[in-house]
Amino acid sequence: MIVDIIGKRRLWMSISAIVILAGLISILFQGMNLGIDFAGGTIIEFTFDKAVTNDQIRGTLDEFGLTKAPKIQQTENGVLIRMEELPASKITAIEDKIEAKFSGKMQRTEKVGGTIGKELRNKAFWALLLAALAIVAYISMRFEFRFAIAAILALLHDVLIVLGIFSLLQVEINSPFVAALLTIVGYSINDTIVIFDRIREKMRLAKKETFAQLNNEAIVETLPRSINTSLTTLLPVLAILFLGGTTIQNFMLALLIGVLSGTYSSIFVASPILVEWDERR
Amino acid sequence: MNWKQKRMFNFILIVALLGLAVYFLYPLNESMELGLDLQGGTHVLLEAQDTQTAKVDSDAMNRLVNVINRRVDELGLTEPLVQRQGDRRIIVELPGIEDPNQAIETIGKTAQLQFKNEAGEVVMTGEALKDAKAAYGGEFNQPVVSFELTKGGSKEFAEITRKNIGKVIAIYLDNKLLTAPTVQSVIREKGQITGFKDLEDAQQTALLLRAGALPVPVEVVENRTVGPTLGKISIDKSIQAAIIGLILIVIFMAITYWLSGVVAAVALAFYSIIVLGILAGLNATLTLPGIAGLILSIGMAVDANVIIFERIKYEYRQGKTVKAAVKSGFDRAFTTILDSNITTLITAAILGYLGTGTVRGFAITLSIGILVSMFTAIVVTRMLLNLLLSTDLVNKPKAFGWARR
Numbered sequence: 076m077i078v079d080i081i082g083k084r085r086l087w088m089s090i091s092a093i094v095i096l097a098g099l100i101s102i103l104f105q106g107m108n109l110g111i112d113f114a115g116g117t118i119i120e121f122t123f124d125k126a127v128t129n130d131q132i133r134g135t136l137d138e139f140g141l142t143k144a145p146k147i148q149q150t151e152n153g154v155l156i157r158m159e160e161l162p163a164s165k166i167t168a169i170e171d172k173i174e175a176k177f178s179g180k181m182q183r184t185e186k187v188g189g190t191i192g193k194e195l196r197n198k199a200f201w202a203l204l205l206a207a208l209a210i211v212a213y214i215s216m217r218f219e220f221r222f223a224i225a226a227i228l229a230l231l232h233d234v235l236i237v238l239g240i241f242s243l244l245q246v247e248i249n250s251p252f253v254a255a256l257l258t259i260v261g262y263s264i265n266d267t268i269v270i271f272d273r274i275r276e277k278m279r280l281a282k283k284e285t286f287a288q289l290n291n292e293a294i295v296e297t298l299p300r301s302i303n304t305s306l307t308t309l310l311p312v313l314a315i316l317f318l319g320g321t322t323i324q325n326f327m328l329a330l331l332i333g334v335l336s337g338t339y340s341s342i343f344v345a346s347p348i349l350v351e352w353d354e355r356r
Numbered sequence: 357m358n359w360k361q362k363r364m365f366n367f368i369l370i371v372a373l374l375g376l377a378v379y380f381l382y383p384l385n386e387s388m389e390l391g392l393d394l395q396g397g398t399h400v401l402l403e404a405q406d407t408q409t410a411k412v413d414s415d416a417m418n419r420l421v422n423v424i425n426r427r428v429d430e431l432g433l434t435e436p437l438v439q440r441q442g443d444r445r446i447i448v449e450l451p452g453i454e455d456p457n458q459a460i461e462t463i464g465k466t467a468q469l470q471f472k473n474e475a476g477e478v479v480m481t482g483e484a485l486k487d488a489k490a491a492y493g494g495e496f497n498q499p500v501v502s503f504e505l506t507k508g509g510s511k512e513f514a515e516i517t518r519k520n521i522g523k524v525i526a527i528y529l530d531n532k533l534l535t536a537p538t539v540q541s542v543i544r545e546k547g548q549i550t551g552f553k554d555l556e557d558a559q560q561t562a563l564l565l566r567a568g569a570l571p572v573p574v575e576v577v578e579n580r581t582v583g584p585t586l587g588k589i590s591i592d593k594s595i596q597a598a599i600i601g602l603i604l605i606v607i608f609m610a611i612t613y614w615l616s617g618v619v620a621a622v623a624l625a626f627y628s629i630i631v632l633g634i635l636a637g638l639n640a641t642l643t644l645p646g647i648a649g650l651i652l653s654i655g656m657a658v659d660a661n662v663i664i665f666e667r668i669k670y671e672y673r674q675g676k677t678v679k680a681a682v683k684s685g686f687d688r689a690f691t692t693i694l695d696s697n698i699t700t701l702i703t704a705a706i707l708g709y710l711g712t713g714t715v716r717g718f719a720i721t722l723s724i725g726i727l728v729s730m731f732t733a734i735v736v737t738r739m740l741l742n743l744l745l746s747t748d749l750v751n752k753p754k755a756f757g758w759a760r761r
Contacts (some may be wrong), residue, residue: 120586122585162576163457163460163461163464163576163579164461166457166579167457167458167460167461170457171457180583180585181581181583182582182583182585182586183580183581183582183583183586184456184579184580184581185579185580185581186576186578186579186580187577187578188403188577188578190577191401191577191578198710198711201710202706202707202710202711205706205710206702206703206706206707209702209703209706210699210702210703213698213699213702214699217695250715251645251715251718253711253715254645254707254711254715254718254719257703257704257706257707257719258652258703258707258718258722260703261699261700261702261703261704261722262656262700264696264699264700264703265656265659265696265697265699265700266696268692268695268696268699269663269692269696272691272692272695272696273692276688296670297666299666300662300663300666303608303612303662303666304656304658304659304662304663306608307605307608307609307655307658307659307662308652308655308656308658308659309655310601310604310605310608310655311597311598311601311602311604311605311651311652311654311655312652312655313601314597314598314600314601314604314651315594315597315598315601315648315651317597318593318596318597318600319593319594319597319648320589320590320593320594322393322590322644323594323644323645323648326645326648327648330652
């Protein structure tokens, strides 16, 4: 007996629509939690021999006349301070002061100017657009134009889901997030193409099956591969997410959501769109 | 080529690649260059600023890079980097710097030395200086910068001091008054400047004067500094994560595909060595996102094997013999792997082209990973499988996890 995935396509699409809608509403009302790479700002991370409270840090920072309240976060054996964009001299002064006062050690400083952030946003947008166009061109050449459109819609689905969930959870995004999004695009398209490849093969050999039947067979036959590949990709992602340290955790979280969404969309979104297109013609 | 020659060719190719990879990788702790996020250090992006008197143009940028290069050299680091980026930016990377803030301040200082007469006119600038050294000196044995003038500068300065005997000549550094001595006599090639906080201050200034002033002021628009301990922790953690990720994949493949899974695991070992060898051969710098890209590409490398094995299973179920199933499995899987990987390569290429710094590093490792994974899956796995099939195992398809249902 063959599972009927195509037949229930409206259900799958509704599930996607609900998640995407929730994400879009969140993006509209609370936006993305832009890190300093996008919004500009300063991050300094210290470690201390003895515990230092947020209030102690805040009290020390008061002397420097910051215009925006700093965000202070406790780490394993120190603190992480997020501040507005500061001139180099002020950063030095703050670091010297805190190191001397609490006998601490500066571990990491990141300062990014606001203009850099704007450039990054532009670049991210163009990179995604360019990637989408190149993919449409390649798929149209190797398959058909409608396959390209279905693949791109599945991609858009994944990008929106990752953006939406990051907005809902208010996870901070920085420049590696762009790399993560593009990796997800690469992964998702890869996944979709493997199924499309099977559909293409079936269309060549087809005798009397309908397009919907061909699609369903292709999806079901490639299902073990879809699941196994997503598992082998998720294993290292999970390993880094839990063991790789804080600096790349958000990056891996994006990949985790993206790989799951990419697997879902290539099975439950891409071919269903093809079938829907075919039946409405 | 007949199939025997072809097999021989593939075998030699694989051995040669492995040998080359090992050659580049030996010795392991020196073959890989670590990024600043792993070894600790400072990455600064400077942006040149227009002033009323000087506009930022190509000439100013070239001089800027020169001066900053000289200043960075004075810091005495191993393998620092000064690189122009775009029209008005300069990347400065200082691996293993002890006091990053001090270094950034030194590098970014304009260090425009000006001699002004009583009327406030600039009569001479730091460009006339040949050398500058810090020392204790002067009337009260205070910190001073003693300087030596160029030939033209000596002539000029003699003229200036002659005209201003008994008058004050004020010396400014970046528009801040250092000292305002009264000229006692004509000064030719050597002189001293006082007005420094301490000897260290004088030494800093001497360094800047030696390297020359920046033609236009610069601003720090981006600064990323990582301490050496944090970098060490990141390396240890990511290596641990990589090893665990790999072990999990191998276990998963062995459970799912039995013998072929083990073959895939061996192919994966080939893959890892070749990718690392290529990275070492290209002198690529390993960064944290780069390592993430590598680990991720391992997951994707397995995909090519998964596609092939699933296809072989499928072909076998259709009633083909083991050998025929393997052959058509590989042949059919080839186009699938090609199409799916090219689309991924397209996005990686765009990422590498548009991205900077760490994002580019990630894209490069990912691209290399994809290309090598195609090679190992198609050539190495096939060779190993054929080798196994030439033994008695050909009669035990169950060992490969194949069944006719």
